[in-house]
Amino acid sequence: MAVTHGPALMTPEEHLLLNEVIERQFGLSFAPAKKEFLESRLRPRLMSLHLRRFIDYYLLLQVDLDSELEHLARLVTNNETYFFREVYQFEGLFAEGMSELRRAGWSSELRMLCAGCSSGEEPYTLNIYARQAGMPGARWTIDAFDIDVDRLKMAREAVYGAGSLRSTTNEQRTQYFNGFAADRWQLRRPNREGVSFAYGNILDLDSFQRPQPYDVIFCRNVLIYFSEAAFQHSIANFSRALRLGGLLFLGHSESLIGKSDRFETVRLERCIAYRKLRE
Amino acid sequence: MAPTNGSSPQDPEPSWEECMELLDQLPALPAEARVAAIERLIRNSSPVIRERALRTGAAVVSDERLESYLREEADDVLRNAGLEMLKMRGPRALGLAVRLLRDPDPDVVLQSVLALGHVRDLRALEPLRAAINHEDLNVVQAAIEAVGKLGDARAIPDLLPFLEGDEWLQLATIQALGDLRSPAAVPPLAKLLTDLMVGPLAAESLARIGGGRAFQVLCKHWLRFQDEVDPETMVGLLAHVLEGLGTAPRGQEELRASLAALLESGEDGTKIAAARGLLAMGPGPQDKAALQLVVDGPADASVLPACLAKRKDLVPDLLAQPGKARSWGFLLASRFPRAAPLSALAAAVRDELPPAELVGSMLKALRKIRDPRLAEGLLDLYLEAPADYRGTLAPLMVTHKNELRELLAKRDVDDEARLILAAHLGLAARDVVAHIVEIDGHEARLRVLNQVATQEDLVRQLPWAEWLAERPDLYAGLAARVAAEFSLRDLVPPLRAQLGQRPNPDLIRAVGELGDRESVPVLLGLLESGPSAAASPRNLVPLVLESLGRVGGPEARQAIRRAILDGRCDPRIGYRALSLCAIEEDDALFRRAVGHPDWYVRLACADVLGRFVRPENLAALSQLAADPVGIVSQRALSFLEA
Numbered sequence: 001m002a003v004t005h006g007p008a009l010m011t012p013e014e015h016l017l018l019n020e021v022i023e024r025q026f027g028l029s030f031a032p033a034k035k036e037f038l039e040s041r042l043r044p045r046l047m048s049l050h051l052r053r054f055i056d057y058y059l060l061l062q063v064d065l066d067s068e069l070e071h072l073a074r075l076v077t078n079n080e081t082y083f084f085r086e087v088y089q090f091e092g093l094f095a096e097g098m099s100e101l102r103r104a105g106w107s108s109e110l111r112m113l114c115a116g117c118s119s120g121e122e123p124y125t126l127n128i129y130a131r132q133a134g135m136p137g138a139r140w141t142i143d144a145f146d147i148d149v150d151r152l153k154m155a156r157e158a159v160y161g162a163g164s165l166r167s168t169t170n171e172q173r174t175q176y177f178n179g180f181a182a183d184r185w186q187l188r189r190p191n192r193e194g195v196s197f198a199y200g201n202i203l204d205l206d207s208f209q210r211p212q213p214y215d216v217i218f219c220r221n222v223l224i225y226f227s228e229a230a231f232q233h234s235i236a237n238f239s240r241a242l243r244l245g246g247l248l249f250l251g252h253s254e255s256l257i258g259k260s261d262r263f264e265t266v267r268l269e270r271c272i273a274y275r276k277l278r279e
Numbered sequence: 280m281a282p283t284n285g286s287s288p289q290d291p292e293p294s295w296e297e298c299m300e301l302l303d304q305l306p307a308l309p310a311e312a313r314v315a316a317i318e319r320l321i322r323n324s325s326p327v328i329r330e331r332a333l334r335t336g337a338a339v340v341s342d343e344r345l346e347s348y349l350r351e352e353a354d355d356v357l358r359n360a361g362l363e364m365l366k367m368r369g370p371r372a373l374g375l376a377v378r379l380l381r382d383p384d385p386d387v388v389l390q391s392v393l394a395l396g397h398v399r400d401l402r403a404l405e406p407l408r409a410a411i412n413h414e415d416l417n418v419v420q421a422a423i424e425a426v427g428k429l430g431d432a433r434a435i436p437d438l439l440p441f442l443e444g445d446e447w448l449q450l451a452t453i454q455a456l457g458d459l460r461s462p463a464a465v466p467p468l469a470k471l472l473t474d475l476m477v478g479p480l481a482a483e484s485l486a487r488i489g490g491g492r493a494f495q496v497l498c499k500h501w502l503r504f505q506d507e508v509d510p511e512t513m514v515g516l517l518a519h520v521l522e523g524l525g526t527a528p529r530g531q532e533e534l535r536a537s538l539a540a541l542l543e544s545g546e547d548g549t550k551i552a553a554a555r556g557l558l559a560m561g562p563g564p565q566d567k568a569a570l571q572l573v574v575d576g577p578a579d580a581s582v583l584p585a586c587l588a589k590r591k592d593l594v595p596d597l598l599a600q601p602g603k604a605r606s607w608g609f610l611l612a613s614r615f616p617r618a619a620p621l622s623a624l625a626a627a628v629r630d631e632l633p634p635a636e637l638v639g640s641m642l643k644a645l646r647k648i649r650d651p652r653l654a655e656g657l658l659d660l661y662l663e664a665p666a667d668y669r670g671t672l673a674p675l676m677v678t679h680k681n682e683l684r685e686l687l688a689k690r691d692v693d694d695e696a697r698l699i700l701a702a703h704l705g706l707a708a709r710d711v712v713a714h715i716v717e718i719d720g721h722e723a724r725l726r727v728l729n730q731v732a733t734q735e736d737l738v739r740q741l742p743w744a745e746w747l748a749e750r751p752d753l754y755a756g757l758a759a760r761v762a763a764e765f766s767l768r769d770l771v772p773p774l775r776a777q778l779g780q781r782p783n784p785d786l787i788r789a790v791g792e793l794g795d796r797e798s799v800p801v802l803l804g805l806l807e808s809g810p811s812a813a814a815s816p817r818n819l820v821p822l823v824l825e826s827l828g829r830v831g832g833p834e835a836r837q838a839i840r841r842a843i844l845d846g847r848c849d850p851r852i853g854y855r856a857l858s859l860c861a862i863e864e865d866d867a868l869f870r871r872a873v874g875h876p877d878w879y880v881r882l883a884c885a886d887v888l889g890r891f892v893r894p895e896n897l898a899a900l901s902q903l904a905a906d907p908v909g910i911v912s913q914r915a916l917s918f919l920e921a
Contacts, residue, residue, distance in 0.1 A: 006670075012910050013879070013882055013910055016878075016879075016910060017879065037581070040638075043671075044638075044668055044670065044671050047670045047671065047733075048666065048670060048729075049760070050732070050760035050761065050763070050764050052763075052764065052792070056788065059821050059822055059825055059852075060784060060822075062818065062821040062822075062849070062852065063784050063818055063819060063821055063822055064784070064818075080580075161601060162600075162601040162602075163601035163602040166601070166602060228325060228326075228327050229295075229299075232295065
């Protein structure tokens with residue numbers, strides 16, 4: 001039986017062209033060393049479209065980017081996340097971080113944002129910590145956005161497999177989740193309340209727009225995949241979306257030191273956050 | 280020569296945007312202005328900008344000017360830039376760097392030695408061996424390190440005398456002996472392990488040499504002095520050597536016990552290193568705990584850790600865990616397909632589809648294991664996989680076709696999925712065609728067609744022309760795709776007719792792929808009507824140009840040229856399309872574009888100018904060989920060298 005074997009291997013120039021589009025749209029950058037990785041991510045889509053070469057996919061994106069953007073986002077994003085990941089930052093926020101925010105004039109509802117939330121494990125963990133911190137329910141909100149609509153759907157359903165619960169102890173599993181199916185668990189309703197999900201892009205300031213600025217933004221382990229230009233653009237957007245004195249939390253391998261004059265570092269127990277310095 | 284005609288340390292740093300703009304303009308600047316711009320850009324704090332500027336500088340700055348940079352005493356940035364440019368020249372740096380080894384200024388000699396160490400060209404071995412005897416100790420130190428980087432063990436006797444005497448030279452020699460990767464360097468390094476000052480560096484060098492002798496020395500040292508050395512470093516080195524051994528060492532119970540003790544009591548880094556070491560030593564009672572530590576560690580899911588590379592016995596444990604461990608399980612199973620228990624594989628396959636970049640490993644593993652017991656899991660996986668992935672899984676289904684056919688007969692599967700699977704499992708094409716034709720409803724038929732249109736013999740028997748006549752709006756897209764993919768020339772006339780009436784990306788691409796010259800007038804019409812062709816929000820012009828380029832011929836060429844010259848298309852698309860069908864008389868247009876700000880236009884220029892060899896084209900290619908974008912300069916260089 002003669003069958004197609006999919007598109008030809010991605011050439012270096014096709015890699016550069018597609019990387020430009022991905023970088024411009026999502027900020028993500030796939031260095032030459034990651035060419036094969038990008039190729040393997042895009043290959044099923046090309047097969048599905050019966051395209052012979054990656055340049056054909058690039059041309060398709062030139063023709064109708066809007067229609068293809070959703071697919072592309074799904075293919076290139078890294079959705080590695082799980083509950084109770086690097087919780088020392090949540091602990092830091094609800095301990096010393098709150099004092100920092102009070103000193104900066106915060107007094108009422110705590111507005112938090114998870115930028116690049118994937119399937120929701122991070123904002124839900126943040127929500128669990130907010131509840132544990134003893135804040136009355138009405139006094140905080142968590143907005144979360146991502147560019148992958150499939151992941152957002154999963155976030156809203158709040159049903160997770162073992163991979164998402166890899167750092168969850170048996171006690172936590174019993175306390176916060178209900179068994180849903182074999183090896184599937186659903187986050188209990190109270191832990192889902194107060195978290196709202198939306199489609200959004202870190203590079204698009206409109207994704208951050210709300211009537212009042214945020215007090216806290218979490219964007220962890222996202223910017224490491226960004227190009228330098230996209231990194232700068234993202235930091236500018238975070239700065240615009242945060243209130244003066246608001247706190248930004250990045251992943252442990254991401255740093256603003258020497259890269260932005262809009263923020264200063266703040267030491268919170270076992271972690272570092274970045275405080276917005278000026279409007 | 281005044282080297283700093285572009286800037287001085289006192290100049291304010293240009294902004295990021297300004298620098299990016301300047302980098303884009305570099306190819307179009309005259310040579311002297313280009314050098315001045317580079318001298319300005321190398322001062323930017325962005326590593327990306329500096330790297331691009333230095334790369335261009337390596338190609339365009341003359342030897343004379345580069346030498347002046349290396350001699351620059353007042354401007355550290357420029358001096359360092361000179362060294363970086365020399366390194367970036369690679370083997371082309373050899374002549375200048377070797378000549379400068381005889382320079383009276385020891386600082387210039389030092390930089391030449393550093394560059395030669397970076398270039399790692401064996402032709403530099405003899406000059407560097409001579410430099411080991413230089414009167415300046417900084418030069419000697421750098422020369423020792425550079426000799427190490429060349430990796431020629433014949434240099435060991437030259438280095439050994441430096442293990443005694445000046446401590447900086449001693450450190451450099453230990454480093455170099457490790458770089459030489461020769462077992463002959465093990466004994467002299469072993470003697471230094473207990474030295475408080477240089478012992479840790481000697482251990483690191485031994486680990487880089489690796490092999491059985493280095494392992495024995497390091498193991499003995501660790502067991503004797505484990506309370507006195509830094510456990511994370513030492514165990515990390517031992518693990519590294521163990522991972523590199525062809526076969527795991529036998530016995531070593533004492534080592535195993537000492538590593539096992541660290542699994543619970545050490546720091547995180549030590550724990551993971553001990554776990555790696557234990558796993559690399561082969562099966563043992565601590566496997567479970569060690570594996571968990573490695574899984575919880577920072578290792579990447581797409582790369583099998585070296586400590587697991589020979590552990591085929593761990594495939595079941597890895598496959599049983601979600602996420603990273605399962606990915607490693609598939610990677611390991613693809614290396615040792617016979618060692619993978621079917622129950623574990625079947626359960627893992629049924630559980631969840633791995634990310635796209637790991638599907639290949641899974642398929643590789645499963646393709647090698649033709650056992651009927653895998654079929655059920657495979658069927659579940661296929662039925663639950665998103666449509667985009669089913670095509671990837673289809674070739675695998677064939678390897679289990681008999682079992683899958685039996686399963687399919689017993690399972691409650693909807694008719695569409697049943698037919699698609701039957702087609703993948705080898706049902707005769709004429710029978711599949713008969714079923715497809717009988718499907719009631721075009722949309723249902725299209726859903727099936729989209730899944731099975733990867734099979735050429737099947738595709739060729741389908742009544743495309745009939746369907747196109749009946750519902751062109753529904754079938755034109757898929758018909759065009761399969762026509763392009765399988766060169767179905769019979770379909771060209773109805774597709775061409777559709778192209779005139781309902782242009783869409785698939786039709787445009789198909790006539791280009793099939794080289795249909797009779798479609799050129801239609802394509803030209805679409806080009807004339809511009810982005811709003813067919814009242815669509817889509818801009819079809821890029822595809823029209825691409826197809827015109829693929830079809831070629833005088834009319835197509837002229838149309839593409841006009842689109843470029845009139846500015847009616849994105850230059851990169853226009854130049855690419857023209858490069859597909861360019862003839863010699865187009866080369867003047869490409870020569871004029873070698874300074875274009877878009878790298879992709881310049882790449883098209885390199886492609887075309889390299890095709891038509893004449894002096895003016897070679898001159899333009901020389902300019903492109905100094906392009907700040909690596910792929911453009913490499914393409915131009917490859918033509919020039921050819």
